[in-house]
Amino acid sequence: MQNRKNRKGAVLFTDYNRGRSIKKALSMSREEVLFEIKESKLKGRGGAGFPTSTKWMLTAAAKSDVKYVICNADEGEPGTFKDRVLLSEYPDLVFDGMVIAGYVIGAKEGIVYLRGEYEYMLDSLNEYLEVIRKENLLGKNILGKDKSKEGFDFDIRIHLGNGAYVCGEETALIESLEGHRGEARNRPPFPVNSGFKGKPTTVNNVETLAAVTKIIENSGKWYQEHGTDKSTGSKLFSVSGDCEKPGVYELPWGTKISELLKIVSAKNTKAVQVGGASGICLDKSQFNRTLGYEDMPTGGSIIVFNESRNMLKVLKNFMEFFVEESCGQCTPCRIGNVKLLEGVKMIERNEFTFNYINKLKELGATMQVASKCGLGQSSPNSFISILENFKDEILNTGLNSTSFGNGGNNGK
Ligand SMILES: Cc1cc2nc3c(=O)[nH]c(=O)nc-3n(C[C@H](O)[C@H](O)[C@H](O)COP(=O)(O)O)c2cc1C
The missing domain is CATH 3.40.50.11540 (NADH-ubiquinone oxidoreductase 51kDa subunit)
Incomplete structure (x- = not known):
């Protein structure tokens, strides 16, 4: 610790x-x-x-x-x-x-x-x-x-x-x-x-x-004088998940994800969720990205996932949170989060079509601009980024979860 x-x-x-x-x-x-x-x-x-x-x-x-x-x-x-x-x-x-x-x-x-x-x-x-x-x-x-x-x-x-x-x-x-x-x-x-x-x-x-x-x-x-030109000072990061030293770290803005992973002794890292459930999920190819307003602005939540994690389950957990927490006042957030969660469950049951998943990504993009407050504007971030950055794993999870459905086959 x-x-x-x-x-x-x-x-x-x-x-x-x-x-x-x-x-x-x-x-x-x-x-x-x-x-x-x-x-x-x-x-x-x-x-x-x-x-x-x-x-x-x-x-x-x-x-x-x-x-x-x-x-x-x-x-x-x-x-x-x-x-x-x-x-x-x-x-x-x-x-x-x-x-x-x-x-x-x-x-x-x-x-x-x-x-x-x-x-x-x-x-x-x-x-x-x-x-x-x-x-x-x-x-x-x-x-x-x-x-x-x-x-x-x-x-x-x-x-x-x-x-x-x-x-x-x-x-x-x-x-x-x-x-x-x-x-x-x-x-x-x-x-x-x-x-x-x-x-x-x-x-x-x-x-x-x-x-x-x-x-x-x-x-x-x-x-x-601390940090970078556009991101001055330091930032507190709450680091949790698959690492040996979770906790709160004060680091200068401009720190790379890879550097942070070393500091917290994270091994075999597959994904890093930057900004909490409403943030963006990065894959390995993006660990050279920089924390700061120039690249990855964040309120400071960093969740580390190692190779053993199932990203579809991670995504399901985040979407369940948003369905629970949407205040229900505006339609894009109230209905949109339910639809995105349904989509995750469809992948889980291997009852999806690529066409429908793409439509849900479009729905997420609409929520980002049409929701009344930051909750619905940011809740699709993890849906979109996990589906984009872990597409193969996610779709394979769906395909492997039952014998074989219309998922990958349909491909429309
Ligand atoms: C759903 C949602 C939850 C938020 N939760 C917090 C929070 O817990 N703490 C916080 O400081 N800002 C939170 N914010 C941001 C605040 O609306 C606001 O931008 C912030 O308090 C302003 O303070 P700052 O200018 O010092 O960042 C949240 C925004 C949204 C949309």
Whole structure:
């Protein structure tokens, strides 16, 4: 198993004295803090990769006396567990990042939307909030900023999710926070203008907020020096599956899949799923690909499969997940995922035609553009990539599963 030393990186998993970046940020103007974030070229770590400085600038510019910072700690993507490590081992980085976000956008309240399954962390996180409140890193007039004028007030509360994958999507998350059923909203308006309770809201991933703390501590220029030109800084990868050292690793963006496989001691690797169930499945010929926005952007879930794995079963498992987790609000996602799963089962029973499988791939492509939110837009990724990259194995699994059906024979 991985020990803590393995996961150490150059940016996030480093020593930090809590409150240090808050102190520094409060000695700067809001514009100066925003400048550092912009210079860092930080992109959101929740998966979509939206520039953090742009999101904050838009929320700061939105006209309202009440604004919110939301920390997205839903972490529902299969194979992702890096935010859990950040929250349990580096809560100072995350909460300081929220305070800095609140300062920049002009919010007084921050909410952590915590994955329901992480309930076990709730008491210790609340105790930690109490400690930093006592240190005046949270609450009224934080660190006595502008004592002469109006102080900077900001507090954080934790809201427990209830186990729905879609509630990681920022607008469904906001609906859920408001006490409604977790369903994605129409956009526009975007949360930066009309988010929680209709007020301007910035929603950021746990890792994004932790990175902010390190950027303010060390400068945007320093952050930019890590990683690559388009993918600055480091990235946390949650690595699971067939390897000797699964765990959370901080690596520079620009790391190749093959390098990562060596680091985690993966042997006889057949496939690597990058980005969780909603990501892309690579075969051996693609292990020279690079993790980063230039090539393979990802929220950080890496699942390793060795030669013993049956890729049709892997795909079936992913599609069952999406059928279960589709909120059912839009037709492409509600019906599309069921159809894709049916297709997998048809291959399994050897009752498929190539023509029908190709039609399902087209359906997947339609879902990618016609679904209302990122769930249905990304759920066909594994269907399409596994069928393309492991075509022979998949179709042979079907052909071998019964004596012989109309599958390969039909070929239309
Ligand atoms: C189905 C679905 C689930 C998501 N789950 C998460 C999640 O668990 N955590 C997260 O930070 N972002 C998640 N996102 C992305 C969020 O909608 C949003 O882009 C992100 O929280 C923004 O933060 P960032 O700019 O810091 O990346 C999810 C998106 C979709 C479509």
